[in-house]
Amino acid sequence: MSSSQMLKGILEGCLLAVISEGETYGYEMTEKLARYGFTMVSEGSIYPVLIRMQKDRLVASVLKESDLGPKRKYYRLTEEGLKALDEFIQRWNELSYSVDRLLHNKRFKSNDGKRGG
Amino acid sequence: MNGISKEGQRFLIDLNAYLMTKGVNEKEIKSFIEEAEAHLLEGEAAGKTVVQIFGKNCRTYADELAAEMTVSKKEIVSNVICFLLGATAFWLLGEALKGDVSFSWIVIFGYPAALLLGLALMVNSIRLSSFRSRWKGFSIIYLYAILGFAGFVIVLVADMYWGVPVVQLGGTGTVVTGVAAALMFTSISVYLKSWFMNLFPILYFGPQMLFKLWDLTSPLYQMLQVYISLALIGLAIFIMNKWLGNRPKRQ
Numbered sequence: 001m002s003s004s005q006m007l008k009g010i011l012e013g014c015l016l017a018v019i020s021e022g023e024t025y026g027y028e029m030t031e032k033l034a035r036y037g038f039t040m041v042s043e044g045s046i047y048p049v050l051i052r053m054q055k056d057r058l059v060a061s062v063l064k065e066s067d068l069g070p071k072r073k074y075y076r077l078t079e080e081g082l083k084a085l086d087e088f089i090q091r092w093n094e095l096s097y098s099v100d101r102l103l104h105n106k107r108f109k110s111n112d113g114k115r116g117g
Numbered sequence: 118m119n120g121i122s123k124e125g126q127r128f129l130i131d132l133n134a135y136l137m138t139k140g141v142n143e144k145e146i147k148s149f150i151e152e153a154e155a156h157l158l159e160g161e162a163a164g165k166t167v168v169q170i171f172g173k174n175c176r177t178y179a180d181e182l183a184a185e186m187t188v189s190k191k192e193i194v195s196n197v198i199c200f201l202l203g204a205t206a207f208w209l210l211g212e213a214l215k216g217d218v219s220f221s222w223i224v225i226f227g228y229p230a231a232l233l234l235g236l237a238l239m240v241n242s243i244r245l246s247s248f249r250s251r252w253k254g255f256s257i258i259y260l261y262a263i264l265g266f267a268g269f270v271i272v273l274v275a276d277m278y279w280g281v282p283v284v285q286l287g288g289t290g291t292v293v294t295g296v297a298a299a300l301m302f303t304s305i306s307v308y309l310k311s312w313f314m315n316l317f318p319i320l321y322f323g324p325q326m327l328f329k330l331w332d333l334t335s336p337l338y339q340m341l342q343v344y345i346s347l348a349l350i351g352l353a354i355f356i357m358n359k360w361l362g363n364r365p366k367r368q
Binding site for chain 1: 155156172178182
């Protein structure tokens with residue numbers, strides 16, 4: 001799996017988490033993601049993911065007027081979306097726990113090696 | 118597209134055209150373009166550029182979008198049918214204006230082949246010209262249009278030298294064909310909601326009628342007439358592009 005594919009999978013989970021905080025639209029989502037330090041992907045890359053999520057019925061959308069001009073598309077989580085978010089959190093916890101442990105041991109051994117040399 | 122930079126407007130126009138050539142459902146394209154427009158408006162107001170918002174490689178981004186969107190086979194078939202019927206009406210109108218509706222086997226097989234080649238070239242030229250500078254994009258479309266028309270010119274010249282008429286209509290048949298072709302062309306433009314389409318027969322056949330009026334009918338003048346018509350159509354497309362780019366958004 002390439003790093004961009006991995007990022008897309010994570011991005012989907014993160015978008016589910018952002019939308020679960022309340023009805024929101026594209027630009028606002030990118031701002032929230034940026035606030036959490038999610039700056040490794042371009043802002044526009046959320047849209048292919050949102051289109052897929054909407055097709056999978058994880059999110060629903062509604063157009064609302066905006067003071068700035070064009071209407072904004074607001075997203076909210078569906079029941080399936082909530083389930084998908086729970087699954088993502090569970091999978092992420094398992095994965096990050098395993099990866100953390102593995103990398104922690106690696107770092108430990110590597111530091112030992114440096115000390116020994 | 119009020120309030121968006123020229124760069125942003127071009128990006129949206131190119132993205133729209135590129136997704137259309139990929140056969141993506143028109144409603145989905147419209148919905149996404151509106152969403153991207155709203156994003157660009159806020160992003161640019163915050164000092165971000167198109168590249169910062171949508172990434173350096175617009176084509177890759179458009180491909181990623183197209184992969185997630187619905188490809189509408191029904192729309193593709195309807196567009197191809199409209200194109201084929203429109204082109205046939207255009208051709209018949211030209212024949213009727215010449216006052217002589219007669220077809221040889223070269224024409225009956227040659228024009229549909231040139232038409233399909235033209236369609237493939239047109240789709241490719243739009244894809245290739247997307248996300249390039251205005252002049253580069255315009256040059257690509259123009260070059261492909263000349264190549265496409267070259268196919269028709271080859272059939273035209275071949276028919277002139279070796280074509281033996283197998284279908285020939287008289288005076289009344291010619292008038293009926295001309296009226297039917299004009300009605301067919303107008304109906305298609307109404308169906309496609311494109312009034313601009315009606316300008317093409319005028320731009321194409323106008324020089325032809327003038328050349329005929331001035332009695333300039335040698336093959337060299339016919340070739341010249343085709344390229345003058347092409348230049349006029351190219352100019353019309355350029356003006357239309359500029360007009361679309363500057364058009365204030367209808368609320």
